[in-house]
Amino acid sequence: MKIVIRTVILLLIMNFSLLYIHYSQLADANGTIKQVLPYSEEIEVVNRTDALFITHHFRNLNPNRYEIVWPEGSADISCFNESDSSCDRVNNNVSAILEGENNYQSISYTIPKAEAMTMKKVWKSPFVTLKGAAPNTTMLHITDETAIGGIWISGLKLVGTKKTEMIDYSLFKGEGQVTDLYWQQKTLPLSYKGNNLTILGEPFNEELGVQLNDQLSKMNATHIVLAVDSEGESLQTDRFVITNLNLPEIWDVVLDKGVRSKYFFPEGEQLTSNLIVSILIDKPIGTERSKEAFGMLKKSLKTSQLEALKTNLADRRGTNMDASLLDQLIGDVSGLSTTFVQKNNEGSYPLLFEDPKIIHINGEAQEYLKTIVVNNRTLYPAIEILTQSGYTLSITDQSIYIENNTEKFRFSLLDPFYVLNERRYTFRDSPFELIDDKYYFEEDTLRRLFHLSIQKNQESIFITTLKGGEI
Template sequence: MLKKSVLLISFLIIISGLALFVQWIGYEKTSMASKEANVRQEINVEHNEAGLTVKHTFTRLEPGEPLEAIMPANALQASCRKEEGACSFRGQSIKIIPEGDTFSVTYSIKLPSFQTAVFLSDWSIKLKDAEAERTVLHFTEKQIRKGRWFSSLGPSQLKKLDLIDYYQFQGEGEPGVLYWQMPPLQPLFPEGKHAVYGQADSQLDRQQLTLIEEGIKEKTVVLLTDQHPPYVSDRLILARDDDQLFELAESFIQEKVVEDYRFEEGEDWLGYLITSYKLGRPAGSEKVKMMYGSLNKQLTDQEKEEWQQALLRLTDKTVTAERLDQALSAVKGLDTDFFVENKLENHPFQSLVFYDNRPITVNGSETELRAVAEGEQLFFPFTETLQALGYEVKELTDGKTLLVKREYNTYRFYLDQNRFILNEERYGLYEHALRSYNGRLYISQQWLQKIFLVAVQNEKNINVQELNL
């Protein structure tokens, strides 16, 4: 009997626990649904002598589900309709409990005296625990019928009637800002992904607009105006002139690069190099600009095109300095450590150097040497190559002279004078016989052969072989 009672109690505990768990899951789902609720909004605004009169209507609400929002800082005479539910105000906060799926809040906003332009950023209610899926804004202008209103919801439909101007704006998300300007703006490019307004004589570079289009998702209004400082949102851009559009294009493309590419931690600044190629001009820090310039200088036109295509294909994996070097090496057909050597943004710039990828042997022995390939010429690391040939290489205290010795031969190379001395006999050097790449000295193949009497065979491997004279 006792055993049956224990089993029964255990069974009841399990059932109760399951019931509580199911209730908790339901509560969590309800809570998450509340937080992720997508509300639609219809806003009616009238501009009259007193300022703005606003009726902000929320739709697709959950009956009885609280909704919290923030009122504009300068909102006056805020009220709700009791037949639609309950609302309470505390400072700028408002809590709404709708009885149905619709709830309206009305208020007024006193505007500053109108000059030649007005920019309103804090005029509408902003949701706290939900997102505005879509907003329709009806704007009635009764007070000042000169000039024109614009909204960051995007392009407007405008009707000029006998007594009022009527605008309708609509788009995804919050209503954003309102902008009014007295000096007339003409539609310059009303079609396409941009609706561009400016003075009739505005000079506009279409390439900048094309680049900006890559970073926007909806049709955007672009205003070329000197009446207000620059402003950028998803669907409204205020710019003074082409120069500011030039800067905006850079920021839009960089945002798109950040969105499309994943970079190794600490190397995300290299994204500006991709931005530079999308723009067709250097962008970002001085180091990025130097890297971009080096690549343009050392790649042929065909290689530039292949390199740009290689960059566009790097969106599938994390971009690292090593991957960039691999992609560049594949395009050039030569090895490089350019990005690895430059991956620390605040470290000094290292020049672009391409290395012949064939192994090098010296007198038949394998080495770790790499020859720099520049055009049709090869340059060998000076110290390491001579050491592999059995020479002793020493830098003298002045830092501009190298002493090279083996058996009975002694060489002195004067690095700042294009000359050397062999056993007290003076010889001249061509200007580019010795070169420095990122602080490391190299000697050309021709002068390596002439001075140190070796033959260099460039076949499947590179073989440096002393001549038996």
């Protein structure tokens, strides 16, 4: 008996394990929340004439295996034997950190230079990363042995600098990872320093810097450096912006960098990132289409729903984000489904919500029919509902004609009136809307003019006629 029980328990454990693996892989494939392994890192960079010499320390590693992703063009790759245990998890070809309990490992490598540094230099992705992992914090030491001077920008906060006859030393520290490294010969004065933003360049109205820093703080963005040089060339990376524009002109760009420090967006989804910024700071930014989309969202969602949306977005920081997922989050707080963000990434489109309730007509479920909600108005597909109610419909450039044996309606498409059996009535708000080349009538209009009873429960909508029983 004990053997049978043990066998059953073992089978249950195996089944649960397989289910866990399956759904973990499924979540990753669908682009939903994908957790990354955290660690902290310390990077020591020595700048010499021929290369950057880098020693990279990984701390607070968990026991998992980590695949090492080497920078393009890196050379002289090796494990760094700082202590007896600093290499015990690094494999022989230095391609992975293996499973193990030691949470501290070190490696070293160089980034050769194709030419001497003169006026400016940018290194794209110059440091090792670990696949499926990201650093919570980074400490970056830069020791310059070339006596070339200038300034270094990494996106992290500059903690301090020290100059001697032989070397220049800079220390940076902050949240997240260094994605790019920049040097330029021309030095720029410190104009503003906040928790989320540093501005280099000529003095400006400090209140603007405070406002921009506060908005980055609302997004919980990682620290960003903005270097303003009227005579310089523009350069944008994930964590710093070099620009010859003034602060108001580059404002939205900096905010977009801030939101991209917390979410991973696919290519071509600028509106999605702009819209998330607008939601988090409660202020429209970006293109006119982005601002218009945020205005429609604010008009359609209640204050409590917008706050819930902010909370849901905050819970997903550090994960993948796209238009489809943002639509899903909007649907979660509204209780309705929408493709609003996806449609607006393609072109200007109104905010429509689809009610998931199934419409029943003639005692049968019409699963292909959906009601939509626009600006808190519930609208029904006119042709499908009314033709099954005994009416005929025809549409011209000027009017909608709806008729049955006793009633003849003409709704003007040009002016706010309709005609019923040759008697004219005016209306203040149009009872119908044209959406995607399809006419929808308002729920109250269907009840009042076309004698329809519309009853609802949590799953369904039942339509009956007050003239002659069920439709």
